Amino acid sequence: MEKTTTFENHLLTVSVSPHIKSPVTVEKIMWTVVACLIPPLIMATAIFGIRVLIITLISVISCVLTEAISEKALGRPITIKDGSAVITGILLAYVIPPGVPYYLPILGAVMAIFVTKHLFGGLGANIFNPALIGRAFLMATFPVAMTSAWIVPKYLKHSADALSSATPLFIVKHYGIQALIQKYGSLSYIYKNFFVGIRPGCIGETSAFLLLLGGLYLIYKGYIKWYIPVSMIGTIAFLTWIFGGEHLFEGNPLVAILSGGVMLGAFFMATDYATSPNYKTGQLIYGAGIGALTVLIRLKGGYPEGVCYAILLMNGFTPALDSWFKPERFAPPKGEKK
Amino acid sequence: MAGKPKSNFELILNGLFNENPIFRLALSMCPAVGISTTLMNGFLLGLAVLFVQVASSCTISLLKNYIHPKIRIPTYTLVIATWVTVIDLSLSAFFPTAYKAMGIFIRLIVTFSIILMRLEVFAAKNPLIPSFWDGIGMGLGFMFGMMTLGFIRELLGAGALFGHQVLPVKPLLFFILPVAGFFCVGFMMAVYNYVEFLFKKAKEKKMRG
Amino acid sequence: MKDFPRIIIGLTVACIASAFIMGVAFMLTIKAKKHNEYVEFKEAMYSALGYTHENPAPSTLQFHEVYRYILNEPKKDYMGYMIPLKNGKYCFVALNFDGNFLYKKDLNISEEEAREESAREKALSAVLNPSVKFFYANRIIIAVNNGKRVAYLLPRGFAGFKTTIKVLLALEPDYTIKGLEILEEEEDPGLGGEIEKNYFKNQFKGLTYKEITQLKVIKEPLPEEYRRILEQEREFTEEQIKKIREKYQDSHIYALTGATITSTCVTNGIKNIVKKFAYRIKVLDKIIKDQHINAVI
Numbered sequence: 001m002e003k004t005t006t007f008e009n010h011l012l013t014v015s016v017s018p019h020i021k022s023p024v025t026v027e028k029i030m031w032t033v034v035a036c037l038i039p040p041l042i043m044a045t046a047i048f049g050i051r052v053l054i055i056t057l058i059s060v061i062s063c064v065l066t067e068a069i070s071e072k073a074l075g076r077p078i079t080i081k082d083g084s085a086v087i088t089g090i091l092l093a094y095v096i097p098p099g100v101p102y103y104l105p106i107l108g109a110v111m112a113i114f115v116t117k118h119l120f121g122g123l124g125a126n127i128f129n130p131a132l133i134g135r136a137f138l139m140a141t142f143p144v145a146m147t148s149a150w151i152v153p154k155y156l157k158h159s160a161d162a163l164s165s166a167t168p169l170f171i172v173k174h175y176g177i178q179a180l181i182q183k184y185g186s187l188s189y190i191y192k193n194f195f196v197g198i199r200p201g202c203i204g205e206t207s208a209f210l211l212l213l214g215g216l217y218l219i220y221k222g223y224i225k226w227y228i229p230v231s232m233i234g235t236i237a238f239l240t241w242i243f244g245g246e247h248l249f250e251g252n253p254l255v256a257i258l259s260g261g262v263m264l265g266a267f268f269m270a271t272d273y274a275t276s277p278n279y280k281t282g283q284l285i286y287g288a289g290i291g292a293l294t295v296l297i298r299l300k301g302g303y304p305e306g307v308c309y310a311i312l313l314m315n316g317f318t319p320a321l322d323s324w325f326k327p328e329r330f331a332p333p334k335g336e337k338k
Numbered sequence: 339m340a341g342k343p344k345s346n347f348e349l350i351l352n353g354l355f356n357e358n359p360i361f362r363l364a365l366s367m368c369p370a371v372g373i374s375t376t377l378m379n380g381f382l383l384g385l386a387v388l389f390v391q392v393a394s395s396c397t398i399s400l401l402k403n404y405i406h407p408k409i410r411i412p413t414y415t416l417v418i419a420t421w422v423t424v425i426d427l428s429l430s431a432f433f434p435t436a437y438k439a440m441g442i443f444i445r446l447i448v449t450f451s452i453i454l455m456r457l458e459v460f461a462a463k464n465p466l467i468p469s470f471w472d473g474i475g476m477g478l479g480f481m482f483g484m485m486t487l488g489f490i491r492e493l494l495g496a497g498a499l500f501g502h503q504v505l506p507v508k509p510l511l512f513f514i515l516p517v518a519g520f521f522c523v524g525f526m527m528a529v530y531n532y533v534e535f536l537f538k539k540a541k542e543k544k545m546r547g
Numbered sequence: 548m549k550d551f552p553r554i555i556i557g558l559t560v561a562c563i564a565s566a567f568i569m570g571v572a573f574m575l576t577i578k579a580k581k582h583n584e585y586v587e588f589k590e591a592m593y594s595a596l597g598y599t600h601e602n603p604a605p606s607t608l609q610f611h612e613v614y615r616y617i618l619n620e621p622k623k624d625y626m627g628y629m630i631p632l633k634n635g636k637y638c639f640v641a642l643n644f645d646g647n648f649l650y651k652k653d654l655n656i657s658e659e660e661a662r663e664e665s666a667r668e669k670a671l672s673a674v675l676n677p678s679v680k681f682f683y684a685n686r687i688i689i690a691v692n693n694g695k696r697v698a699y700l701l702p703r704g705f706a707g708f709k710t711t712i713k714v715l716l717a718l719e720p721d722y723t724i725k726g727l728e729i730l731e732e733e734e735d736p737g738l739g740g741e742i743e744k745n746y747f748k749n750q751f752k753g754l755t756y757k758e759i760t761q762l763k764v765i766k767e768p769l770p771e772e773y774r775r776i777l778e779q780e781r782e783f784t785e786e787q788i789k790k791i792r793e794k795y796q797d798s799h800i801y802a803l804t805g806a807t808i809t810s811t812c813v814t815n816g817i818k819n820i821v822k823k824f825a826y827r828i829k830v831l832d833k834i835i836k837d838q839h840i841n842a843v844i
Contacts, residue, residue, distance in 0.1 A: 141510045144768050375738070405561075406554050416561050427573060427580070431579035431580045438587075
């Protein structure tokens with residue numbers, strides 16, 4: 001009896017055949033993601049100036065350094081070559097406003113890499129997305145810089161006033177969508193510019209087009225699945241359409257998904273391997289949960305944007321989603337009691 | 339607790355380091371996280387706990403033979419509540435300025451697990467004198483822990499110490515928020531563990547020659 | 548089972564002993580405590596009115612208290628005021644919630660005695676119909692100098708983030724806020740507890756009635772020069788204060804960082820207090836005038 005139980009346990013730990021040896025390694029995936037993240041940076045440099053390039057560089061360098069130092073201090077093998085710290089660095093820079101002081105990303109990097117990643121056990125063992133914890137920490141510590149250091153992008157026509165550099169979501173939240181349309185002339189002008197990426201916002205979140213391109217490439221290569229991005233963006237669009245306007249079914253879903261960090265969050269942050277569920281059903285629910293929480297924070301919360309906190313909250317649900325929605329083949333046969 | 343009885347001095351050190359209420363026993367974490375935003379708050383709450391701990395420890399160690407073991411926890415709670423009330427009332431009557439600063443902390447103490455735990459573990463089994471010193475040690479240990487947290491959080495969060503601005507800026511607002519209380523406790527626990535680890539290593543080295 | 552009597556006796560003795568000790572401590576301290584509270588309240592009153600050691604209150608300044616009661620008869624609710632009279636006694640005026648006069652009774656109680664709630668209850672039940680139940684609601688302290696109203700002082704409470712916040716609000720006769728003192732709060736120290744700091748509570752100072760009715764909280768950082776004026780008013784000349792206050796003071800209050808809920812609670816609380824008070828004092832003044840009450844206020 002004893003023997004059979006151990007035998008069965010042993011069986012369960014082996015994955016299902018066929019066992020294909022794949023050339024895909026962590027390193028390769030990570031550097032591909034980095035490559036996909038480069039075009040938005042070029043765009044941001046073009047519209048916000050050279051400053052954002054410096055911030056991103058500072059962020060990446062401090063993330064890599066923190067990674068090396070923490071791994072050395074904690075006695076782990078040094079893995080800065082696998083690119084995961086580089087991704088965290090880039091993502092951290094992408095979710096902070098372009099006008100912040102240069103020391104902010106350094107503090108964020110220490111929080112993201114050392115506290116969120118290495119104190120929880122290193123790559124793959126972290127519960128929360130490191131870059132977003134870095135942002136949340138910076139939001140709590142420097143509320144002024146993190147909510148007001150916006151830069152007016154070049155090539156953007158608008159009526160100059162006190163709200164020149166405010167993010168679209170801030171204007172929508174406090175003055176309504178009509179104010180946004182008035183500011184930029186027409187709705188089609190908004191769609192066009194927001195899609196290309198010429199709008200005020202965090203460094204890497206502006207260009208919906210380039211982020212979409214990068215995300216689609218990752219899906220095409222099979223590195224990420226479409227479930228999370230599609231369910232997340234879909235939920236945001238749907239719920240904003242219902243509740244976003246003055247009356248029911250009058251919201252503007254396109255502006256909602258083109259502004260804020262929706263595209264960046266959906267393709268590059270919510271899909272993080274370590275912090276998202278592993279199976280299809282869980283992933284669909286996870287994405288929908290992020291979308292619902294985002295809309296809730298945007299419409300009813302204190303902040304104009306909620307993608308960051310929504311992803312962090314759903315990160316906490318990931319282990320539960322994984323065990324609740326296991327695919328059939330891993331679950332014990334129905335009707336059998338333990 | 340087994341082995342030869344500790345000297346009074348060792349009992350105080352025990353409260354400060356080996357069995358520090360916050361960093362080793364992880365008791366009374368709620369006030370440690372909630373109140374330790376400034377050095378002064380930490381000091382006042384520590385002082386209040388010191389009073390109540392010593393008074394209750396002495397009372398219980400004197401009365402321990404008369405307390406039925408089945409109802410000891412309610413009796414301990416009664417003793418603590420009585421002392422808290424007496425201290426609260428006398429401070430409010432005779433030291434109104436001190437009461438203004440400490441009043442809200444004193445009323446909190448009734449629910450502190452650290453006091454109940456020391457009564458159960460130590461005062462109920464030991465005579466008056468060691469119980470007194472254990473109370474002092476635990477009170478000082480709690481005060482030390484609260485003041486360490488208060489020092490870190492006030493310095494980093496508000497750039498001040500005892501309410502006086504010492505740094506020109508407010509470096510990290512984060513540390514004033516309750517979350518940072520947990521961070522600080524965690525880091526201090528790590529420091530305590532690391533120091534213990536170093537001590538052990540040194541001891542081993544000594545024993546090997 | 549054998550232990551039962553011992554347990555019962557043990558618990559009873561412990562309870563009685565601790566009750567005895569607490570009772571003795573209470574008896575020994577209650578008088579000093581009451582006195583301390585009274586002194587503290589007096590200090591808060593002067594400080595809300597803006598008097599300090601360098602700028603003491605005039606000796607002719609007097610405080611008169613008006614007590615408001617809710618009365619409850621079978622099938623009927625109304626309210627009443629205890630109004631201090633020129634002869635040093637009180638009279639009781641009942642009016643319905645629309646502000647119409649119902650009846651008036653004279654009370655045999657002096658202003659000094661009326662400070663004790665039990666004495667007021669005794670005096671009221673002596674003149675009121677026994678079927679009437681009455682409940683003390685709150686009071687208005689009216690500061691009078693040479694027969695002229697100088698200020699209203701309102702000790703009030705409202706819900707904060709954690710527990711009730713008790714404040715003392717001083718208003719000019721035209722309902723402009725003269726000063727705000729926080730009497731009691733148990734918010735988080737360092738976060739919500741900051742409402743006791745000058746840079747928060749002095750923001751209310753000088754708000755006019757119109758501004759108060761539109762008051763709201765904004766989550767913007769407090770401008771540095773405004774903060775300096777709020778914290779150290781004495782170091783600036785009146786002109787500087789006026790200029791800076793005009794620049795920043797509008798119908799908004801800068802929220803405390805990390806304690807938006809507490810800030811909102813205080814702001815809304817004060818808004819409600821002033822709105823209600825302005826309505827009630829108008830009604831009360833009309834009644835005093837219509838009924839020819841020889842009031843001291």
